Amino acid sequence: DMCGIMMLGKDVHDLLETSSGGNVEKGFLRWRNGGGMYHRSALIDSSALVEFGAVVHQEAILGAEVHIGSNTVIGSSVKIGPSTKIGNCSIGDLCVIHNGVCIGQDGFGFYVDDNGNMVKKPQTLNVKIGNRVEIGANTCIDRGSWRDTVIGDDTKIDNLVQIGHNVIIGKCCLFCGQVGIAGSAEIGDFVALGGRVAVRDHVSIVSKVRLAANSCVTKNITEPGDYGGFPAYKKTEPDSAFASDKHCFILQKILIQVPIHQWRRQIVEAQISSKRKP
Amino acid sequence: DMCGIMMLGKDVHDLLETSSGGNVEKGFLRWRNGGGMYHRSALIDSSALVEFGAVVHQEAILGAEVHIGSNTVIGSSVKIGPSTKIGNCSIGDLCVIHNGVCIGQDGFGFYVDDNGNMVKKPQTLNVKIGNRVEIGANTCIDRGSWRDTVIGDDTKIDNLVQIGHNVIIGKCCLFCGQVGIAGSAEIGDFVALGGRVAVRDHVSIVSKVRLAANSCVTKNITEPGDYGGFPAYKKTEPDSAFASDKHCFILQKILIQVPIHQWRRQIVEAQISSKRKP
Amino acid sequence: DMCGIMMLGKDVHDLLETSSGGNVEKGFLRWRNGGGMYHRSALIDSSALVEFGAVVHQEAILGAEVHIGSNTVIGSSVKIGPSTKIGNCSIGDLCVIHNGVCIGQDGFGFYVDDNGNMVKKPQTLNVKIGNRVEIGANTCIDRGSWRDTVIGDDTKIDNLVQIGHNVIIGKCCLFCGQVGIAGSAEIGDFVALGGRVAVRDHVSIVSKVRLAANSCVTKNITEPGDYGGFPAYKKTEPDSAFASDKHCFILQKILIQVPIHQWRRQIVEAQISSKRKP
Numbered sequence: 001d002m003c004g005i006m007m008l009g010k011d012v013h014d015l016l017e018t019s020s021g022g023n024v025e026k027g028f029l030r031w032r033n034g035g036g037m038y039h040r041s042a043l044i045d046s047s048a049l050v051e052f053g054a055v056v057h058q059e060a061i062l063g064a065e066v067h068i069g070s071n072t073v074i075g076s077s078v079k080i081g082p083s084t085k086i087g088n089c090s091i092g093d094l095c096v097i098h099n100g101v102c103i104g105q106d107g108f109g110f111y112v113d114d115n116g117n118m119v120k121k122p123q124t125l126n127v128k129i130g131n132r133v134e135i136g137a138n139t140c141i142d143r144g145s146w147r148d149t150v151i152g153d154d155t156k157i158d159n160l161v162q163i164g165h166n167v168i169i170g171k172c173c174l175f176c177g178q179v180g181i182a183g184s185a186e187i188g189d190f191v192a193l194g195g196r197v198a199v200r201d202h203v204s205i206v207s208k209v210r211l212a213a214n215s216c217v218t219k220n221i222t223e224p225g226d227y228g229g230f231p232a233y234k235k236t237e238p239d240s241a242f243a244s245d246k247h248c249f250i251l252q253k254i255l256i257q258v259p260i261h262q263w264r265r266q267i268v269e270a271q272i273s274s275k276r277k278p
Numbered sequence: 279d280m281c282g283i284m285m286l287g288k289d290v291h292d293l294l295e296t297s298s299g300g301n302v303e304k305g306f307l308r309w310r311n312g313g314g315m316y317h318r319s320a321l322i323d324s325s326a327l328v329e330f331g332a333v334v335h336q337e338a339i340l341g342a343e344v345h346i347g348s349n350t351v352i353g354s355s356v357k358i359g360p361s362t363k364i365g366n367c368s369i370g371d372l373c374v375i376h377n378g379v380c381i382g383q384d385g386f387g388f389y390v391d392d393n394g395n396m397v398k399k400p401q402t403l404n405v406k407i408g409n410r411v412e413i414g415a416n417t418c419i420d421r422g423s424w425r426d427t428v429i430g431d432d433t434k435i436d437n438l439v440q441i442g443h444n445v446i447i448g449k450c451c452l453f454c455g456q457v458g459i460a461g462s463a464e465i466g467d468f469v470a471l472g473g474r475v476a477v478r479d480h481v482s483i484v485s486k487v488r489l490a491a492n493s494c495v496t497k498n499i500t501e502p503g504d505y506g507g508f509p510a511y512k513k514t515e516p517d518s519a520f521a522s523d524k525h526c527f528i529l530q531k532i533l534i535q536v537p538i539h540q541w542r543r544q545i546v547e548a549q550i551s552s553k554r555k556p
Numbered sequence: 557d558m559c560g561i562m563m564l565g566k567d568v569h570d571l572l573e574t575s576s577g578g579n580v581e582k583g584f585l586r587w588r589n590g591g592g593m594y595h596r597s598a599l600i601d602s603s604a605l606v607e608f609g610a611v612v613h614q615e616a617i618l619g620a621e622v623h624i625g626s627n628t629v630i631g632s633s634v635k636i637g638p639s640t641k642i643g644n645c646s647i648g649d650l651c652v653i654h655n656g657v658c659i660g661q662d663g664f665g666f667y668v669d670d671n672g673n674m675v676k677k678p679q680t681l682n683v684k685i686g687n688r689v690e691i692g693a694n695t696c697i698d699r700g701s702w703r704d705t706v707i708g709d710d711t712k713i714d715n716l717v718q719i720g721h722n723v724i725i726g727k728c729c730l731f732c733g734q735v736g737i738a739g740s741a742e743i744g745d746f747v748a749l750g751g752r753v754a755v756r757d758h759v760s761i762v763s764k765v766r767l768a769a770n771s772c773v774t775k776n777i778t779e780p781g782d783y784g785g786f787p788a789y790k791k792t793e794p795d796s797a798f799a800s801d802k803h804c805f806i807l808q809k810i811l812i813q814v815p816i817h818q819w820r821r822q823i824v825e826a827q828i829s830s831k832r833k834p
Contacts, residue, residue, distance in 0.1 A: 047327070047343075049603070049620045049638075064327045064345050065361070065603075067620045067638040067655075081383060082327075082345040082363045083621070085638045085655040085693075096398075099345075099363040099380040100416065102655040102693035105637060108714040108732065118710055118728060120652075120690070134398070137363075137380035137418040138438075138656065140693040140715040140733075154396055158386040159418040160440045160458075160694075162716045162733040162751075172396060176386065177418075177440040178458045180716075180734045182751050182769070195440075195460050196476055198752055198770055213460070214476055214494050214508065216770050230770065325605070325621075342605045342623050343639070359661060360605075360623040360641045374676075377623075377641040377658040378694065412676070415641075415658035415696040416716075432674055436664040437696040438718045438736075450674060454664065455696075455718040456736045473718075473738050474754055491738070492754055492772050492786065 031056070036068060039076075057093075069104060075131070088143045092131035092153065100138040103127050107142035107149075107165020107183060121145060123165060130154070130171070136161065142183075152189065170207060309334070314346060317354075335371075347382060353409070366421040370409035370431065378416040381405050385420035385427075385443020385461060399423055401443060408432070414439065414455070430467065448485060587612070592624060595632075613649075625660060631687070644699040648687035648709065656694040659683050663698035663705075663721020663739060677701060679721060686710070686727070692717065698739075708745065726763060 028037045036050030042060040050056055053070035059077045062068070066080050069087025074080070078091055081099035088104035091097070109121035125144030129151045135141070136159035141149060144166045151157075152171035161175055164183035174192045181187070182201035191205055194213030199205065205221045212228030212235075221227060226235040306315045314328030322328065322340040331348035334340065338356045346352060347365025356369055359377035366382035369375070387399035403422030407429045413419070414437035419427060422444045429435075430449035439453055442461035452470045459465070460479035469483055472491030477483065483499045490506030490513075499505060504513040584593045592606030598616040606612055609626035616634045624630060625643025634647055637655035644660035647653070665677035681700030685707045691697070692715035697705060700722045707713075708727035717731055720739035729743060732751040737743070741755045744763030751769040755761065761777045768784030768791075777783060782791040 047325070047603070065343050065621050065639065081380075083343065083361050083378075083639050083656075096384075098383045100361075100378055100418075100639075100656055100694065102637075102715070105654045105693050105715075106652075108692060108712070110712055110730070118712060118730075136386060137383050137420075138378065138416050138694050138716075140656075142693075142715070156386070156388055156396065158440075159380070159383075159420070160416075160438060160716060162714075164733060174388070174396075177442060177460065178456070178734070180752055182733065195478075196458055200751075200769060213478060325603070343621050359658075361621065361639050361656075374662075376661045378639075378656055378696075414664060415661050415698075416656065416694050434664070434666055434674060436718075437658070437661075437698070438694075438716060452666070452674075455720060455738065456734070473756075474736055491756060 027058070028055075034068075036070070045082075063099075071126070072104065081137070088125075089127040089129065091129045092133065094132045095129060096134040098135060098137040098139075098159070101135050101140075102138075103129075103135075103141045104143045105140070107145050109145050109165065109183070125149075127151075133157070136177070139163075146184075158195075164201065176213065305336075306333075312346075314348070323360075341377075349404070350382065359415070366403075367405040367407065369407045370411065372410045373407060374412040376413060376415040376417075376437070379413050379418075380416075381407075381413075381419045382421045383418070385423050387423050387443065387461070403427075405429075408449070411435070417441075420461075424462075436473075442479065454491065583614075584611075590624075592626070601638075619655075627682070628660065637693070644681075645683040645685065647685045648689065650688045651685060652690040654691060654693040654695075654715070657691050657696075658694075659685075659691075659697045660699045661696070663701050665701050665721065665739070681705075683707075689713070692733070695719075702740075714751075720757065732769065 027040045029040055031038045031050040034049045035052035036054035038044055038050060038056040039058045041058045042056045044062040045064045047064045048062045048066040050068045051070040054068045054072045056074045057076040060074050061079045063080060063082035065083045067085045071088045072086055073090040075091050075093040077093055078095045080097045083099055084097055084101045086103045104127050106123040110118045111121050113119045123143055123145045125148050127141055127143050127149045130153035132154045133151055134156045136157055138159060139157055139161040141163040142165040147166050149165055150168045152169060154171050155169055155173040157175045158177040160178045162180045164181060166184040167181050168186045170187060170189035172190045176195040178196040179193045181199045184202045185199045186204040188205060188207030190208045192210045194211055196214050197211045198216045200218050203217055203220055206224060208224035209221050210226045211232060215228045215232040216230035218231040228235055305318045307318055309316045309328040312327045313330035314332035316322060316328060316334040317336045319336045320334045320338040323342045325342045326340045326344040328334055328346045329348040332346045332350045334352045336354040338352050340358050341360035343361045344358050345363045349366045350364055351368040353369050353371040355371055356373045358375045361377055362375055362379045364381045382405050384401035387401060388396045389399050391397045401421055401423045403426045405419050405421050405427045408431035410432045411429055412434045414435055416437060417435055417439040419441040420443040425444050427443055428446045430447060432449050433447055433451040435453045436455040438456045440458045442459060444462040445459050446464045448465060448467035450468045454473040456474040457471045458476045462480045463477045464482040466485030468486045470488045472489060474492050475489045476494045478496050481495055481498055484502060486502035487499050488504045489510060493506045493510040494508040496509040506513055583596045585596055587594045587606040590605045591608035592610035594600060594606060594612040595614045597614045598612045600618045601620045603620045604618045604622040606624045607626040610624045610628045612630045614632040616630050618636045619638035621639045622636050623641045627644045628642055629646040631647050631649040633649055634651045636653045639655055640653055640657045642659045660683050662679035666674045667677050669675045679699055679701045681704045683697050683699050683705045686709035688710045689707055690712045692713055694715060695713055695717040697719040698721040703722050705721055706724045708725060710727050711725055711729040713731045714733040716734045718736045720737060722740040723737050724742045726743060726745035728746045730748045734752040735749045736754045738757035740758045742760040746764045747761055748766045750767055753767045754772045756774050759773055759776055762780060764780035765777055766782045767788060771784045771788040772786040774787040784791055
């Protein structure tokens with residue numbers, strides 16, 4: 001179950017078979033600014049551009065100057081903030097994409113040709129984003145070159161984060177502001193990265209790992225647990241760097257999979273303490 | 279004196295009481311793209327969107343594709359560069375907001391519900407920016423969740439800076455490029471942060487502190503002075519990291535509050551030396 | 557040979573002498589949204605703004621909501637992604653500028669006036685970008701204050717990079733994601749900066765230098781070679797930080813200037829190995 005992500009080709013093709021005016025029975029019409037298909041229940045700002053070949057599903061909301069490129073599918077009830085540019089990408093349902101986000105542009109790949117010139121390596125694949133994903137303002141996610149760039153369900157990403165081409169990110173991850181994931185890195189499920197954590201290209205991190213803010217991961221992490229530092233090393237005893245970090249505290253509860261009734265009590269406590277000083 | 283920031287509610291309400299065409303005597307009219315109010319002396323690009331409930335004051339200048347959200351007040355003589363998205367925010371007078379800036383989008387806050395799902399914590403408060411503030415290109419400032427995010431008068435912020443929700447920043451601060459301030463941090467007046475300084479969530483820094491580029495503040499700083507390193511520690515003797523940093527040199531003069539006539543001489547010297555190699 | 561960059565003044569003046577309708581013989585017409593000049597072979601999205609005084613040359617492609625400021629020249633066959641803001645800048649031929657890039661806004665420069673107030677230092681010069689340069693999404697490049705900001709031919713810059721005012725960058729450089737170059741730094745040719753490398757203001761780096769990801773350059777680098785760490789130091793033996801970094805491997809081949817026939821074999825090997833795990 002690849003994070004319940006919509007197959008890009010099938011969905012677009014299915015709608016385009018209809019008459020030029022879109023598939024009226026299925027409730028899809030052609031958007032006048034760009035010619036892409038949108039469901040009648042979607043709310044699209046008049047200045048938004050939905051290119052020919054793109055599809056916007058039920059109850060999606062697109063803000064001013066949003067730009068949806070041709071090879072893109074926007075799932076149902078997705079909210080997209082103004083001036084966001086999305087191309088070569090499928091986005092699942094119930095996602096929130098904030099202002100100025102750039103998804104699906106070329107990854108950073110070059111090689112040297114016979115004459116010693118730097119030549120661009122083709123970047124022709126896509127970005128696949130699951131359901132209930134949130135992506136912060138001005139964050140950038142590049143399209144794939146040798147495999148798609150993938151982000152799993154329920155993963156939340158903060159502002160000004162860089163995600164390089166071919167990166168695979170699992171479900172229920174939390175990436176704080178200014179995190180940087182270099183090309184072809186692989187990250188499991190339930191991984192929490194504090195502010196500005198850096199992950200090196202082609203490195204892999206298993207599920208249920210937490211990294212303290214400003215850590216740099218230079219080699220594979222093969223064991224769940226808490227890590228920090230540059231290069232990142234495993235933390236044996238509980239580290240104050242995590243203790244007060246409310247995001248990591250949240251992940252802590254998911255990681256331990258404490259029985260629900262205990263959680264209920266903990267969550268209430270957490271909400272009370274967060275009212276004072278979250 | 280909360281940095282002389284306009285009370286959001288009163289100002290908007292005061293104008294909206296007028297006839298649908300806006301308050302002609304006070305010189306306010308309704309902007310045709312979005313329905314917000316603007317003063318006749320303001321210069322607004324035709325492609326800019328000023329939503330219903332927003333107010334743009336005298337002699338403000340809004341560039342192409344600027345997007346002003348409904349719950350927002352733009353002070354007089356504020357300059358806003360193209361493709362800037364501002365919502366849930368009051369901006370004082372004489373500010374300069376550069377291209378691609380995102381202000382007032384949701385902060386990064388989640389909690390775990392009874393079923394172990396990551397749920398978004400409501401982000402319903404505002405951003406309050408004082409007078410004569412400058413904010414660099416593609417910088418992101420999140421709205422508050424349990425208190426407003428606040429930036430004091432005369433504070434200058436460079437490009438690609440991240441300011442999390444609930445952060446409070448004082449007056450006359452200088453934040454260089456790619457600085458990151460995590461949620462709920464508190465920073466006093468006259469604080470200079472070199473390039474890419476990171477401040478941890480819920481940490482506080484007193485007034486008149488300077489931090490060398492790339493430092494990471496992991497605990498409260500309670501004494502004015504120069505700091506650097508990861509974690510940041512107090513620098514006893516003058517540090518070359520600051521010596522040549524012209525921004526810190528500027529702050530140095532404000533910090534010491536040298537009598538004006540001495541400053542006049544120093545400023546002239548600074549301007550002569552900056553002509554050669556600022 | 558200043559990277560074959562077009563003299564801004566001459567080129568614009570030459571076209572504007574023509575009749576108000578543009579220089580028909582030379583194939584230039586006036587763009588209806590903003591009044592700037594464009595070559596008839598250029599493809600410009602209807603929502604793009606080309607201000608009066610700007611020039612867009614043959615076969616350039618401008619995406620939706622691109623904003624070209626008055627004092628700007630766009631070379632031939634340049635591709636510019638949506639919502640990109642470019643002003644006070646000349647761009648050579650065959651460049652690729654991705655989504656959300658901000659070029660030519662004011663640099664970050666302030667001084668203290670007689671009354672101890674922070675006052676903005678005039679930022680009136682330009683950005684000059686050579687030929688075949690690529691610039692990643694949401695990257696920011698500031699205009700100069702005491703000299704132009706310059707980027708040489710064939711240099712490739714990734715997403716979310718910050719380049720301060722007055723910076724000079726040579727040819728054939730590679731800057732990975734989230735790199736930060738502070739104001740007035742000078743960087744030679746064939747320099748590779750791994751992800752998030754930081755270079756301090758007024759520092760210079762000679763040609764043929766490679767820096768490992770997350771390094772911080774605090775003083776001049778006067779010798780070609782591999783460097784890493786904070787502060788960056790010279791690496792004597794080959795460092796794994798570089799070994800697997802495919803960008804550095806690319807630069808390695810240019811740096812050594814291995815005879816072409818050897819390269820041909822190496823390039824074929826590189827392409828085979830990159831097919832498996834580039």
